[in-house]
Amino acid sequence: MRTPSLSRRAFAALAAAGLVAALGACAKNDAVTPAPSSGAAAYPVTVGSLTLPAQPVKIVSLSPTLTEMLFAIGAGGQVSAVDDNSNFPANAPKTELSGFQPNAEAVAAKSPDLVVLDTDANNVVAQLAALKIPVYKAPAADTLDDAYLQIAELGMLTGHTGEATALAQRMKDDIAKLVKDLPKRATPLSYYYELDPTLYSVTSKTFIGSLFEMAGLTNVADAADTKGTGYPQLTAESLVKANPDLIFLADTKCCQQNLDSVKARAGWAGMTAVSKGQVVALDDDIASRWGPRIVDLVRAIVDAVNKVPA
Numbered sequence: 001m002r003t004p005s006l007s008r009r010a011f012a013a014l015a016a017a018g019l020v021a022a023l024g025a026c027a028k029n030d031a032v033t034p035a036p037s038s039g040a041a042a043y044p045v046t047v048g049s050l051t052l053p054a055q056p057v058k059i060v061s062l063s064p065t066l067t068e069m070l071f072a073i074g075a076g077g078q079v080s081a082v083d084d085n086s087n088f089p090a091n092a093p094k095t096e097l098s099g100f101q102p103n104a105e106a107v108a109a110k111s112p113d114l115v116v117l118d119t120d121a122n123n124v125v126a127q128l129a130a131l132k133i134p135v136y137k138a139p140a141a142d143t144l145d146d147a148y149l150q151i152a153e154l155g156m157l158t159g160h161t162g163e164a165t166a167l168a169q170r171m172k173d174d175i176a177k178l179v180k181d182l183p184k185r186a187t188p189l190s191y192y193y194e195l196d197p198t199l200y201s202v203t204s205k206t207f208i209g210s211l212f213e214m215a216g217l218t219n220v221a222d223a224a225d226t227k228g229t230g231y232p233q234l235t236a237e238s239l240v241k242a243n244p245d246l247i248f249l250a251d252t253k254c255c256q257q258n259l260d261s262v263k264a265r266a267g268w269a270g271m272t273a274v275s276k277g278q279v280v281a282l283d284d285d286i287a288s289r290w291g292p293r294i295v296d297l298v299r300a301i302v303d304a305v306n307k308v309p310a
Contacts, residue, residue, distance in 0.1 A: 050136055052113075056078055056114035058080040059158070060115045061083065061092075062099035063086070063118040064085045065140075067079070071092065072167055073163040073167055076091070082095065099119075104124050114134050115128055115133055115134070117136075120137065136154070138153070140290060146290070151167055179302065182305055189305060190245050191219060191244050193208065193209070194247065194248065194251055197251060200234075201224070202231055203222045215301045221234060240270075243271055245308060247280065248280045248300075249262070249280065259279040262279055278304065286300075
């Protein structure tokens, strides 16, 4: 599948988060040799085609999402460098390295014993392999199960199997609890999710869209996805006509969008979501990553739904 034509802002946002990779036919790691579930990890450990002879102690992460996963499973002390977009947690060792346009020589200069990334830009995987540097590639998740699997695999590779298992279970439990108590509605609420001010959005078949579907929402962008990319660009006219009950803005940090800026758009003030103040400002980073803070995104969705009278 070809990457859809996106605005520069939308493409950059998705690519920086690794989500553009999800539009391609990315293979998932399909062979796993797990480390013991308790006690010290036994090496060598194999995940897919990658085998590590010993526990890595100088990990370079070129993915903001994988950086978050590593720190969340207790492997942060093994991370020696992260890319320039890895801004969470605050103590992650951020560098000038680019995950969007990675440079194999610059990565190698960090002397890593493991590199983790979510996309093979610039054919960097092969270049690092030629330098005998182990690489774990984890494409953008298509489903929650994909995210949980990546957490588990990172746990195996880093010697934190137990912590990874516990993290994934907490995420599952938290999400299940959040969606369980949503009010029952005769007619599902509709929503529009904004990637950027040029009206690129996501459909229900994307990872982000699936989270909204769990909350029982109907996506007004689905009908606009005539090319089947999952990331259609809507028109202002179609959005006004669709009149969504809720609007979620994932462009608040990049593009300073909020209720007031949306209300100022021609014809938008009369939309249900806008007139009733049901416009939700999301954190761009949380909204574009598939790591542990997925729970925070689901919570924001559920909170917004709960505020709309049943």
